[in-house]
Amino acid sequence: MSYTWRFDVVWSYREVFLRGAAVTAELTAGALVIGLLLGLALGIAKGSRFAMCRVPAVIFIEFFRSTPALVQLVWIYYAMPIVTGLQLGSFVSVTLGLGLNAAAYFAEIFRAGIASIARGQMDAARSLGMRYPQAMRRIILPQAIRRMVPPFINEIANLVKLTTLASVLAVGELLHEAQNLITNTYRPLEVYSALAVTFAAIIFPVLLLARRLESVWRIHG
Amino acid sequence: MIRVRNLHKYFGRLHVLRGVDLDVERGEVLVIIGPSGSGKSTLLKCINFLEDYQTGQVHIDDESVGYDFQPDGRRRRQRDRRISQIRAEMGMVFQDFNLFPHKSVLQNVMEGPTIVKREPAASVRELAVELLRKVGLADKVDAFPATLSGGQQQRAAIARALAMRPKVMLFDEPTSALDPELVGEVLDVMKALAADGMTMVVVTHEMGFAREVGHQVVMMDRGVVVETGPPRALFESPAQPRTAEFLGKVLRS
Numbered sequence: 001m002s003y004t005w006r007f008d009v010v011w012s013y014r015e016v017f018l019r020g021a022a023v024t025a026e027l028t029a030g031a032l033v034i035g036l037l038l039g040l041a042l043g044i045a046k047g048s049r050f051a052m053c054r055v056p057a058v059i060f061i062e063f064f065r066s067t068p069a070l071v072q073l074v075w076i077y078y079a080m081p082i083v084t085g086l087q088l089g090s091f092v093s094v095t096l097g098l099g100l101n102a103a104a105y106f107a108e109i110f111r112a113g114i115a116s117i118a119r120g121q122m123d124a125a126r127s128l129g130m131r132y133p134q135a136m137r138r139i140i141l142p143q144a145i146r147r148m149v150p151p152f153i154n155e156i157a158n159l160v161k162l163t164t165l166a167s168v169l170a171v172g173e174l175l176h177e178a179q180n181l182i183t184n185t186y187r188p189l190e191v192y193s194a195l196a197v198t199f200a201a202i203i204f205p206v207l208l209l210a211r212r213l214e215s216v217w218r219i220h221g
Numbered sequence: 222m223i224r225v226r227n228l229h230k231y232f233g234r235l236h237v238l239r240g241v242d243l244d245v246e247r248g249e250v251l252v253i254i255g256p257s258g259s260g261k262s263t264l265l266k267c268i269n270f271l272e273d274y275q276t277g278q279v280h281i282d283d284e285s286v287g288y289d290f291q292p293d294g295r296r297r298r299q300r301d302r303r304i305s306q307i308r309a310e311m312g313m314v315f316q317d318f319n320l321f322p323h324k325s326v327l328q329n330v331m332e333g334p335t336i337v338k339r340e341p342a343a344s345v346r347e348l349a350v351e352l353l354r355k356v357g358l359a360d361k362v363d364a365f366p367a368t369l370s371g372g373q374q375q376r377a378a379i380a381r382a383l384a385m386r387p388k389v390m391l392f393d394e395p396t397s398a399l400d401p402e403l404v405g406e407v408l409d410v411m412k413a414l415a416a417d418g419m420t421m422v423v424v425t426h427e428m429g430f431a432r433e434v435g436h437q438v439v440m441m442d443r444g445v446v447v448e449t450g451p452p453r454a455l456f457e458s459p460a461q462p463r464t465a466e467f468l469g470k471v472l473r474s
Contacts, residue, residue: 123271124319124378128333128385129309131301138336142323 009187010194017198020177024202027094027163027173032156034099035106042103043110044136057107064104070165073097077169090169098166102159109151113144146217153210157203174198222247222420223268223389228277230263230444237263238274239444245389245437250421252431252452255441256467261424262316264441265393268422269311270304281307282388309337312382316394318374320366326353326377327362333385345384352380356410372403376410383414390414392423428471432456440464 010017045057064072076097081087088096117140125135167176178195182188223245230238237260245251253261266272268279270287279286286307288296299307320329330349334340353362356376366374375395382390392411396404408430415421415434425431431438432452440448440455440463448461459465 118317118319120315120317120319121321123266124313124315124321126271126305127269127308127311127313128381129305129337130333131305134336138332139321143321146323 003189005190006187007190007194009185010181010190013181013185016177016181017174017194020172020174021198021202023091023166023171023173023177024160024163024199027091027098027166027171028156028160028202030095031098031102031159031163034096035102035155035159038099038103039106040110042107043114046107046111047114061104061107064101065108069098069101069162070168072101073165073169090166090171094163094166094169094171098159098162101162102155105155105158106152109148109155110144112151113148114140116147117143149210149213149217153207156206160203160206161199222249222282223422224278224280225264225268226278226280228264228267228274228279230260230267230272230274237444238267238277240277241441241444241446243439243446245420245422247420248418249436250415250423250434251437251439252435253422253424253439253441254426254428254431254467254471255447258443259441260444261441262393265313265391265422265424268391269308269313271308271313273298281310305337309333309385310388312385312387312390314375314378314382314390314392314395316397318366318371318378318398320374320378320381322366325363325365326358326369329366329377330381330384333381337385349380349384352383353377355413356380357406370403371399372406375399375407379407379410379414389420389422392421392425394424394426396425396427426471428456428468440467442467 042057042061045053046061048054048057073094076088077090077093121139121143122135125139126132130138163173164175166173167179170176174195178191182191185191223243225241225243228238228241228243229236239260241260241264243251243264253264255261263272267274268281268286270279273287278288278290284307285299287299287304289299290296320326321332324332327346327349330352331342331345334345334348335342350359350362353359356379358373358376358380361369361373361377366377369377379390379395395411396407399407404427408427411421411423411430412434423430423435435452437449438452438455439446440459440461442463448455448459448464450460455464456468459468
């Protein structure tokens with residue numbers, strides 16, 4: 001059985017991959033911003049001593065972690081207009097959906113990271129007269145974030161790959177562009193392989209940066 | 222200066238403080254002794270409201286700490302801003318030092334005055350360097366806590382608390398986490414502080430320090446004050462059998 005690999009065909013369509021990669025990066029960046037900000041708020045709320053803060057945060061987190069991201073996107077794009085009359089564009093729907101999904105996972109990382117900083121650090125900050133937000137910002141979070149970097153990087157790598165779900169809503173990210181290319185070239189093996197390489201090219205620098213940060217922080221206690 | 226009346230504290234169903242009364246005068250060094258789990262540390266943390274309490278009152282300079290009491294006897298938790306202001310007037314030193322590991326020794330000491338009091342960095346730096354010199358850490362100004370010995374860390378923590386120019390210093394077993402040969406250097410700093418007239422409340426197992434530096438010694442057991450008195454009287458002729466029993470055990474070892 002002989003198969004002739006034709007990567008030259010894929011190479012001649014390299015612009016398609018660049019275009020797709022740009023959209024993938026935009027989706028990731030947008031979802032990341034939503035995920036980090038909302039995730040921080042949710043993570044702090046989940047660790048709160050007030051049930052009024054804690055319970056809604058827990059419900060949100062568990063809901064988004066226990067339902068498929070694909071279904072969440074379908075809900076936002078197709079079901080939300082029916083229920084609320086609000087129709088978002090496909091790009092915005094994916095960014096929002098992945099952002100909410102990422103927030104649920106980031107929240108757990110924030111909560112665990114904050115909890116891992118010993119109670120004593122909060123006591124010390126409070127005993128100096130710092131108010132809670134000051135203690136969080138200046139003492140707890142700077143330490144917690146260092147411990148959060150490895151799990152964060154995992155989540156970001158996952159998020160980049162989750163953006164492929166956008167192809168379902170016909171957003172022109174990498175997978176969607178690749179599928180279009182397959183129908184034109186009939187070269188699925190080459191196209192999917194090139195797709196994998198492109199994703200690796202996006203994710204690998206992020207992993208490198210993380211390792212870099214970890215070693216810098218190890219030196220400075 | 223500090224007045225604690227009928228203080229009760231529960232952790233869930235555990236009744237850790239069962240009606241504590243305590244008075245600390247200005248310039249006084251009050252030492253609290255007693256077995257583990259007797260509520261000493263909890264009492265200290267109630268004084269600057271790192272722990273809340275269920276009934277009773279804590280006053281510093283006639284100001285209620287943590288709660289405001291209404292004429293009908295009901296109480297309301299003070300606002301965070303108010304509680305933080307009261308805490309800023311009390312320095313606290315912890316058993317585990319709790320220095321901020323991501324900041325240098327100098328930054329640790331400067332943190333309170335610059336962030337909480339918003340004093341200009343230049344004058345705070347001068348004060349911080351002076352305090353670090355006083356506790357014998359002039360050469361460790363730019364070091365990070367992880368590179369210091371336990372005794373050095375605890376002295377830096379004392380300087381950090383002093384930088385807020387507190388009215389009173391609370392010490393929560395400041396030498397219990399230290400190797401025996403490092404205890405002395407921390408106690409020396411505390412003795413110098415007492416000699417300067419600082420008001421101090423010290424929870425400790427160092428009976429030598431209690432005897433030598435303490436003006437009053439309070440013996441606690443199972444959430445109540447068993448006995449209070451000047452160190453000489455309390456150590457040499459304790460009025461309560463429980464005190465005698467405890468002293469017998471710790472002084473023998």
